[in-house]
Amino acid sequence: MTDRSSRDGVVGSASVAVSARNLGKSYGDTVAVRDLSFDARAGEVMGLLGPNGAGKTTTIKMLTTLLPIDSGSATIVGIDVAAQPDAVRRVIGLAGQFAAVDEKLTAQENLEMFGRLYKIPKTERTQRVDHLIDRFDMGEFADRIAETYSGGQRRRLDVVASLIASPPVLFLDEPTTGLDPRSRTELWDEIADLATQGTAVVLTTQYLDEADRLSDRIIIIDEGVVKASGTSAELKTSLERDVLEVHVVSAEDLDRAVEVAEQVASGVSSDSEDRLLQIPLTDGSSQSLAVLRQFDASDIPIDDFQLRRPTLDDVFLTLTATGGNR
Numbered sequence: 001m002t003d004r005s006s007r008d009g010v011v012g013s014a015s016v017a018v019s020a021r022n023l024g025k026s027y028g029d030t031v032a033v034r035d036l037s038f039d040a041r042a043g044e045v046m047g048l049l050g051p052n053g054a055g056k057t058t059t060i061k062m063l064t065t066l067l068p069i070d071s072g073s074a075t076i077v078g079i080d081v082a083a084q085p086d087a088v089r090r091v092i093g094l095a096g097q098f099a100a101v102d103e104k105l106t107a108q109e110n111l112e113m114f115g116r117l118y119k120i121p122k123t124e125r126t127q128r129v130d131h132l133i134d135r136f137d138m139g140e141f142a143d144r145i146a147e148t149y150s151g152g153q154r155r156r157l158d159v160v161a162s163l164i165a166s167p168p169v170l171f172l173d174e175p176t177t178g179l180d181p182r183s184r185t186e187l188w189d190e191i192a193d194l195a196t197q198g199t200a201v202v203l204t205t206q207y208l209d210e211a212d213r214l215s216d217r218i219i220i221i222d223e224g225v226v227k228a229s230g231t232s233a234e235l236k237t238s239l240e241r242d243v244l245e246v247h248v249v250s251a252e253d254l255d256r257a258v259e260v261a262e263q264v265a266s267g268v269s270s271d272s273e274d275r276l277l278q279i280p281l282t283d284g285s286s287q288s289l290a291v292l293r294q295f296d297a298s299d300i301p302i303d304d305f306q307l308r309r310p311t312l313d314d315v316f317l318t319l320t321a322t323g324g325n326r
């Protein structure tokens, strides 16, 4: 056995599949990623969550050898990304990137080809291709050549092609963007299955429900830096606030209701279609009473209300720069 676990003094690094240390990248004057560090372990889904322009794609491109690293370092299953890019490419998958789909081949043939490329034995390969075609509902077009596909069909093939080989480390950059809801759910299940089998998955997303549902751990990034990290539950707890949801009877009262609520709380948001106010409170129960009394005193009738725990949405909106305006 090689002594990988004690190298660099990092305990248990044998199971660390991705290690990013102080990564930085600029495009001219634009700092896309600054001082970004995280680990992902085998069998774990690590969610990189952040709004548009946060630096997610730049991070993935550095980790997958597609962009040179400006500062900091990264290893994939112990292999240094900058020093051994070819070796790194052999142990990773990346949706829609290395899997260059051949337009003149059918989905079935493309997937077969990727399976052969990764030297998956024939029987297993056929099973895997059939399983993925079935799971992603590609049967109706799997026998047509790829250049005839709709955008959504093509997107499914791109993503599925990255799943064929079950590489030790899989990078998925906003994998469900452009997928229909059903394919999205199937992809979530497939990703969870791969992680159960030991694959480390690094997934970027702008969708909070996706990060919440899939990720074992999440880092929230914005403007190239880590704003928060932890499990979904930890992130929600760290926010230390609850949210009072109030439905007003009449949409016409909504603006006035926001003004009234803001006398007690800040960061109130409203949705006129649902006649709903979301009021973040640091001291849930006593502030709730204060808000409800104010509505009563101001003659704003309400349908119902509930105090709820924060969702990942609340965490995200609190921590990322543009807050509720996005």
Ligand SMILES: Nc1ncnc2c1ncn2[C@@H]1O[C@H](COP(=O)(O)OP(=O)(O)O)[C@@H](O)[C@H]1O
Pocket (backbone or CB within 6 Å): 027, 030, 031, 032, 033, 050, 051, 052, 053, 054, 055, 056, 057, 058, 059
């Ligand atoms: N090729 C490029 N040239 C110049 N600026 C870029 C380039 N790619 C990305 N950027 C900028 O870097 C920042 C991070 O972008 P990106 O990594 O694509 O974020 P995300 O994937 O989270 O949306 C943004 O400000 C973006 O405009």
Ligand SMILES: [Mg+2]
Pocket (backbone or CB within 6 Å): 056, 057, 058, 173, 174
């Ligand atoms: Mg991106």
